[in-house]
Amino acid sequence: VGLVGSEMCIRDRAGPVWASVQAVPAEIEWDMGDGTVLTCAPSELSRWTGGDDVDPDCAHVYERRSENGPWSGRVTARWTVLWRSDRDPTWRVFDTLALTSALPVWVRDLESVIR
Numbered sequence: 001v002g003l004v005g006s007e008m009c010i011r012d013r014a015g016p017v018w019a020s021v022q023a024v025p026a027e028i029e030w031d032m033g034d035g036t037v038l039t040c041a042p043s044e045l046s047r048w049t050g051g052d053d054v055d056p057d058c059a060h061v062y063e064r065r066s067e068n069g070p071w072s073g074r075v076t077a078r079w080t081v082l083w084r085s086d087r088d089p090t091w092r093v094f095d096t097l098a099l100t101s102a103l104p105v106w107v108r109d110l111e112s113v114i115r
Helices: 042-046
Strands: 002-004 007-014 017-031 037-040 071-085 092-105
Touching (some): 017 042
């Protein structure tokens, strides 16, 4: 298994016959738990470095704190799975893959006084 940027690729050979499978990130869907759902392309995610350099199309600000436990969000990564072989070296779409994980988010507010 090898990593090519953010893609994952595996290749195997049996004598003169070979096949490769590659998973390419297609999008990431963020269900923020407060009713907001963001869908971000991999290019939007790679531009984020934190601080003030946040891509507005792939950013979220909670308007309310989580009162009775964390917001129950989810994040889903969608991948396009490609394949090719010695008989057809052109990459072809084989399938799509979606992996979802829980995203519990505690949101609190802090008040400050400047004197």
